[in-house]
Ligand SMILES: Nc1ncnc2c1ncn2[C@@H]1O[C@H](COP(=O)(O)OP(=O)(O)OP(=O)(O)O)[C@@H](O)[C@H]1O
């Protein structure tokens with residue numbers, strides 16, 4: 519067995535939630551906590567995280583497309599991301615904190631857009647049947663509050679952010695369903711509270727589950 523094979527695999531942590539839930543604001547802090555324990559940690563995002571994935575992200579966020587094309591491109595970007603970034607890091611023993619992963623495809627493409635979940639189960643099996651996040655932090659927030667946060671940013675909105683409130687509520691419900699189905703992996707965080715309080719909840723979850 520080679521030295522890299524015998525090394526303990528790093529932890530894979532994902533952050534999820536509807537647009538504007540506040541998850542990205544906490545990724546650097548979570549990474550700092552892990553680094554503070556003497557561990558290497560890499561932060562990344564989906565869709566994206568590789569040169570090709572970032573090009574696909576540009577298309578996904580800004581070009582109209584068939585909903586199956588959208589789901590396939592999400593998984594194509596993910597395949598590249600896993601091969602180029604996530605799996606090598608975990609094998610080195612590094613931790614990976616990823617802003618969204620496959621729970622987002624279930625929530626947005628199935629919950630939000632209505633794609634048959636069975637198709638996503640097949641794609642997930644194909645692309646990462648052997649790997650699931652160790653811990654997923656689900657930032658849960660009513661879509662009305664999330665839209666106010668996005669509106670306050672005063673910038674151009676992408677295709678998903680431009681969707682109606684009902685779309686975002688369906689996405690939220692789909693996330694909550696996934697959390698109920700996998701309580702050992704997905705921890706719901708009430709994102710409708712002060713950043714400091716949320717930071718503390720994240721720290722508690724990381725320590726309890728992984729550190
Ligand atoms: N707890 C909070 N209370 C109030 N505003 C917040 C809170 N957390 C984040 N925000 C603000 O809400 C906006 C969205 O935050 P952020 O970009 O972290 O969300 P996100 O979940 O990553 O959204 P997206 O997926 O759309 O990128 C930002 O303007 C951020 O400053």
Ligand SMILES: Cc1cn([C@H]2C[C@H](O)[C@@H](COP(=O)(O)O)O2)c(=O)[nH]c1=O
Nearest residue numbers: 537564565592618619622623626627678
């Ligand atoms: C991974 C993934 C993402 N999405 C959507 C969700 C968001 O609206 C954007 C990404 O933007 P963010 O501001 O960086 O969160 O993409 C999706 O629909 N399906 C997915 O699998």
